[in-house]
Amino acid sequence: xxxxxxxxxxxxxxxxxxxxxxxxxxxIYSVIVAFVFFFSEPVTYGVWxxxxxxxWMRVATLLFAVSLAWHAWVGxxxxxxxxxxxxxxxxxxxxxxxVVIACYLGWTIQILWR
Amino acid sequence: MSQAAVKKIxxxxxSLQALLFEIRLPLPGWISILHRISxxxxxxxxxxxLWMLDRSLASEAGFEKVKHYAGLWPVxxxxxxxxxxxxxxFCAGVRYLFLDLDKGVDKETARLTSWIVLGASLALTAxxxxxxx
Numbered sequence: 574x575x576x577x578x579x580x581x582x583x584x585x586x587x588x589x590x591x592x593x594x595x596x597x598x599x600x601i602y603s604v605i606v607a608f609v610f611f612f613s614e615p616v617t618y619g620v621w622x623x624x625x626x627x628x629w630m631r632v633a634t635l636l637f638a639v640s641l642a643w644h645a646w647v648g649x650x651x652x653x654x655x656x657x658x659x660x661x662x663x664x665x666x667x668x669x670x671x672v673v674i675a676c677y678l679g680w681t682i683q684i685l686w687r
Numbered sequence: 688m689s690q691a692a693v694k695k696i697x698x699x700x701x702s703l704q705a706l707l708f709e710i711r712l713p714l715p716g717w718i719s720i721l722h723r724i725s726x727x728x729x730x731x732x733x734x735x736x737l738w739m740l741d742r743s744l745a746s747e748a749g750f751e752k753v754k755h756y757a758g759l760w761p762v763x764x765x766x767x768x769x770x771x772x773x774x775x776x777f778c779a780g781v782r783y784l785f786l787d788l789d790k791g792v793d794k795e796t797a798r799l800t801s802w803i804v805l806g807a808s809l810a811l812t813a814x815x816x817x818x819x820x
Binding site: 593596597600603607610611618621622625645648649652677680681684687 | 723726727730733734737740741743744745747750751773777780781784787815818
């Protein structure tokens with residue numbers, strides 16, 4: 574009998590590795606977007622709308638959003654595991670976190686493909 | 688007997704006083720806790736950032752409204768804090784990726800890269816802040 578708990582980390586390398594891989598994806602996106610903004614003309618509504626109308630930008634931003642969702646899940650779960658000790662409360666907050674992340678993601682898709 | 692009890696040196700626990708004034712966290716420790724705080728902050732602020740992205744892309748009127756809103760000083764200050772949080776999380780994150788690959792784990796290098804992370808994220812914040820306004 575081990576003392577594995579349902580609110581634990583699933584004891585694997587997968588989430589740890591996923592957090593690193595998603596970090597690299599977001600870092601690449603961040604650098605590209607930072608360069609685009611830094612060397613672009615003053616941003617007007619037209620420029621802004623056209624930027625997000627391009628297919629590559631929508632897909633890249635969606636990839637960023639999915640990476641962020643996974644990355645944030647691992648990060649917030651780590652924080653909850655460190656500071657929230659009662660199992661029920663921790664599970665509740667973890668479920669709440671997942672719901673919030675799902676809402677963020679759904680909203681992002683709605684914003685990108687309206 | 689009672690005097691001995693009074694003079695007895697009590698064991699040290701992590702009191703608030705100890706945390707604030709007696710235990711000095713080394714710089715890599717500060718980078719670590721700031722990485723956590725900035726990550727949590729960005730997660731919580733995401734709803735606000737998404738709202739601004741949503742409004743700014745919805746219509747020209749919405750875009751102008753967000754632009755005006757972002758120019759108000761409390762909003763500007765909050766956005767600058769988030770720009771710092773993102774920059775710090777980014778720079779510290781890159782440092783952690785190298786640490787995961789066993790690069791720069793010795794004390795000297797770890798402290799040096801901590802200073803670099805602290806400086807680079809503040810410089811990035813200044814640069815992005817200057818460019819945004």
